[in-house]
Amino acid sequence: MDDIAARLREKKAELDDQMGQMEQRPSDQGSISFGKRVGEGTSMAVDRLSQVAVHDQLQVTLADVNRALEKLDDGTYGTCDVCGKPIGEGRLEALPWAVLCVDDAARR
Numbered sequence: 288m289d290d291i292a293a294r295l296r297e298k299k300a301e302l303d304d305q306m307g308q309m310e311q312r313p314s315d316q317g318s319i320s321f322g323k324r325v326g327e328g329t330s331m332a333v334d335r336l337s338q339v340a341v342h343d344q345l346q347v348t349l350a351d352v353n354r355a356l357e358k359l360d361d362g363t364y365g366t367c368d369v370c371g372k373p374i375g376e377g378r379l380e381a382l383p384w385a386v387l388c389v390d391d392a393a394r395r
């Protein structure tokens with residue numbers, strides 16, 4: 288179990304780092320290579336949107352990592368937050384911060 292906590296903390300640090308980098312960087316990349324062809328602002332807007340989507344995704348994952356750490360503390364780690372069934376070893380192996388079973392994760 289200590290291994291899992293260590294993996295989760297590592298992932299959390301990685302996510303914090305990625306989000307920190309995104310928040311710092313103004314959207315001045317992209318304007319150099321694409322600026323003129325697509326039309327003023329278009330490529331930058333698209334860039335910005337995809338960055339926002341990635342950022343949202345990172346935030347969702349971070350929330351899961353935090354929740355998984357709480358579940359380790361409560362002793363409910365490995366069970367689904369919605370239905371309470373076991374999440375499954377294969378899934379936890381691939382996604383140690385999974386807090387929902389495959390079915391509930393698909394419905395979220």
Ligand SMILES: [Zn+2]
Nearest residue numbers: 367370388391
């Ligand atoms: Zn479930």
